[in-house]
Amino acid sequence: MADTILQRKVLAEGEVVFKEGEEATSAFLIQDGEVEIYRTVDGQKTVLATIGKGGLFGEMGLIDSKPRAAGAQAKIKATVVVVTRAMFQEKLAKCDPFIRALLNIFVDTIRRTNK
Secondary structure (H helix, E strand, C coil): CCCCCCEEEEECCCCEEECCCCCCCEEEEEEECCEEEEEEECCEEEEEEEECCCCEECCHHHHHCCCCCCEEEECCCEEEEEEEHHHHHHHHHCCCHHHHHHHHHHHHHHHHHHC
16 A cells, blocks of 8 residues: 555535445545535434544445445535545554454444434
């Protein structure tokens, strides 16, 4: 991965990054701007969190390979670094098995809490 060039993506205000229920193929690190994490409940968009510079989103699906638990949309213009599944799995493979197990437990707990 040392030779990998990091892909950056510029998001326009209001641009949807991904929708709830989609397959998770990437996570995103916010280099600049803000992104809202939301769920649609009874046809209404409910913002769960606003993530700013230095924040990470979209990682849960990379950990457990389940569909997106929420959607993500740029609140304002944002620049994000794309973390692909391959990049994530390469890093995860180097982790202690205990840490990998903890990550799975954390994600499972968050998913159950959000239901």
